[in-house]
Amino acid sequence: MKFEEQSLKQQSEQICKTVEVDVIDHHRTASSLVELEASEDCERDGPDGDGLYIPPLNFSMVDNGIFRSDFPNSANFSFLQTLGLRSIICLCPEPYPEHNMEFLKSNGIRLYQFGIESYKEPFVNIPDDMIREALKVVLDDRNHPILIHCKRGKHRTGCLVGCLRKLQRWCLTSVFDEYQRFAAAKARISDQRFMELFDISDLRHLPMSFACSKSCMIISGSFQDEEAAGSVSGKSSTTT
Numbered sequence: 001m002k003f004e005e006q007s008l009k010q011q012s013e014q015i016c017k018t019v020e021v022d023v024i025d026h027h028r029t030a031s032s033l034v035e036l037e038a039s040e041d042c043e044r045d046g047p048d049g050d051g052l053y054i055p056p057l058n059f060s061m062v063d064n065g066i067f068r069s070d071f072p073n074s075a076n077f078s079f080l081q082t083l084g085l086r087s088i089i090c091l092c093p094e095p096y097p098e099h100n101m102e103f104l105k106s107n108g109i110r111l112y113q114f115g116i117e118s119y120k121e122p123f124v125n126i127p128d129d130m131i132r133e134a135l136k137v138v139l140d141d142r143n144h145p146i147l148i149h150c151k152r153g154k155h156r157t158g159c160l161v162g163c164l165r166k167l168q169r170w171c172l173t174s175v176f177d178e179y180q181r182f183a184a185a186k187a188r189i190s191d192q193r194f195m196e197l198f199d200i201s202d203l204r205h206l207p208m209s210f211a212c213s214k215s216c217m218i219i220s221g222s223f224q225d226e227e228a229a230g231s232v233s234g235k236s237s238t239t240t
Contacts, residue, residue, distance in 0.1 A: 053078055053079035053082065054075050054076055054078075054079055055069065055076060055079045056069035056070050056071070056072045056073075056076045056079075056080075056149065056153070057069065057070040057152075057153060058070045058152065058153030058154065058157075058182055059153075060182075062148070062161055062164070063164075063168075064144075065141065065144030065145045065146065066138060066144065066145070066146055066148070066164075067083060067145065067146070067147045067148070068147070068148045068149065068153060068157050068161055068182075069147060069148075069149045069153050069157075070149060070150070070151065070152045070153035070154075070157075071090075071092070071149055071150070071151050071152075071153075072100065072147075072149065073100075074099055074103075077103050080103075080147070081107060083145050083147070084145055085107070085109050085145050085146065085147055086108075086109065086110065086142075086143055086144060086145060086146065087109060087110045087111075087112060087137070087143040087144070087145075087146040087147075088104065088109055088110070088111050088112070088146065088147045088148075088149070089112045089113075089114065089134055089137060089138065089146060089147070089148045089149070089160075090111060090112070090113045090114070090149060090150070091114050091116045091130075091134070091148070091149070091150040091156040091157060091160065092113075092115070092116070092118070092150055092151055092156075093115030093116065093117055096111060096113065110143070112134070112137050112143075114130045114131075114133065114134050115130075116130055116131075116150070116156050118150075118151060118155070118156070126156075126159055126190075126191070126194045128198070131159060131160055131163055131198070132202075132203070134148075134160055135160065135163055135164060135167070135203060136203070136206065138160070138164060139164075139167075139203070139206045139207070140206075141207075148160055148161065152186075153182060154182050154183040154184075154186055155183060155186070155188060155191055157182075158178075158179040158182055158183055158191060159179075159191050159194055159195060161178070161179075162175045162176075162178070162179050162191075162192075162195035162198075163195060163198045163200070165178065166195065166198060166200050167200050167203060167204070172195075172196055175195055176192050176195075179191065179192065179195070
């Protein structure tokens with residue numbers, strides 16, 4: 001029994017690299033973004049002293065306390081500070097840049113790195129186990145606010161967010177529409193196929209305390225009956 005537990009622990013360590021630093025209690029709510037341009041902080045602390053904040057490319061709010069983007073660089077750090085991030089999920093296998101690590105440490109942000117290789121069709125291999133473990137990190141609101149990113153914020157990030165949407169009872173049409181909005185001309189059939197076939201049954205027991213999940217629980221009860229699920233944030237539950 002002890003051997004099996006040790007083996008499982010080693011497998012988990014291979015899937016995800018986690019960097020923990022001392023957490024600084026300076027997190028601000030995402031609602032501050034609404035008045036970002038008018039805030040006194042924006043006028044005082046812009047990256048170039050001109051009151052301007054630069055979000056990463058493909059930046060968007062996924063849900064309350066969950067964000068997505070491409071790979072942030074130093075020009076985006078002042079903007080990211082306004083989010084009060086507790087965690088970042090990186091879906092790239094390369095070592096995290098030193099200046100990014102310094103930013104994480106200085107702001108008490110934990111890094112979860114899932115090394116998913118970037119491939120072009122038809123040679124695409126999306127590891128189901130890594131997406132599954134990354135979802136568990138996203139679903140744990142103790143990690144919120146959290147930013148999900150890969151290199152461009154399109155394919156790997158899109159797949160993870162798409163699988164989250166399935167847990168939120170979005171229909172596949174809406175899942176694919178969101179994916180294609182970020183991937184645009186680079187949309188991949190293989191990514192959409194992966195999201196379609198991704199099995200969420202063993203993740204339903206995990207609590208979801210953020211915005212869309214609450215609406216979903218009211219509509220669909222205990223997440224047990226898929227056909228009983230209604231619309232979530234205007235998304236139809238009709239299966240495609």
